[in-house]
Amino acid sequence: MKGFLILSATAVIACARMPVVSTSGNAQQQDPARPRTASNSNSNVSDLASIAVLHQQDVAATLSRNPRALANLWTDDAVRMQPGGPGEVGRRAIYIDDSTQHSLSPRTQILRYEPVIRNVQIVGDWAIEWGHFEGAYKRFPADSLRTIRGNLLRVLQRQSDGSWRFARVMWNSAE
Numbered sequence: 001m002k003g004f005l006i007l008s009a010t011a012v013i014a015c016a017r018m019p020v021v022s023t024s025g026n027a028q029q030q031d032p033a034r035p036r037t038a039s040n041s042n043s044n045v046s047d048l049a050s051i052a053v054l055h056q057q058d059v060a061a062t063l064s065r066n067p068r069a070l071a072n073l074w075t076d077d078a079v080r081m082q083p084g085g086p087g088e089v090g091r092r093a094i095y096i097d098d099s100t101q102h103s104l105s106p107r108t109q110i111l112r113y114e115p116v117i118r119n120v121q122i123v124g125d126w127a128i129e130w131g132h133f134e135g136a137y138k139r140f141p142a143d144s145l146r147t148i149r150g151n152l153l154r155v156l157q158r159q160s161d162g163s164w165r166f167a168r169v170m171w172n173s174a175e
Helices: 002-017 038-064 067-071 091-104
Strands: 020-024 027-030 074-081 109-123 126-138 146-158 164-173
Touching (some): 038 109, 038 126, 038 164, 067 091, 074 091
Antiparallel strands (some): 020 027, 126 146
16 A cells, blocks of 8 residues: 555656646647746647647548558557447557458448547647547448537557657547
8 A cells, every 4th residue: 555655646746747738729728837938839839730640640541441541540559449349459459440340331431520629738748638520421322421429538649759649549429
């Protein structure tokens, strides 16, 4: 128990020292306890730009339904939690699930996928974001258009090259 308390106290102190950037909509807010410097501001802008690239890659990969392109968006130890199913642990498990879904319905076309990220908070090499998405798809080309709406919560991790990948993703239906 004593070791747990020491570990917990160390974790709290470490987290308290991490820089935090929060964005709501288009406005960027800085943690008031953290002094604003040119390097902090430039780093935050760079991180947000890199996260925006991940968002663009997410839209392109989702619209393409390409399991390999989708897998490249995840960390090796990623976890994805989708409605009605168990958590998928690891990039390989996520890839296998996406490949299986693609092979079970190869003619499905995703015609629209529009995520709206309402807030991004950057804490060191991690970012937490939440929002919602809307999409439209057809199971067969002649099928009627079906729509989907969902809420999402995502944890991103900065990679050694400065890019970001999804580490934890959870979503639910908002219909």
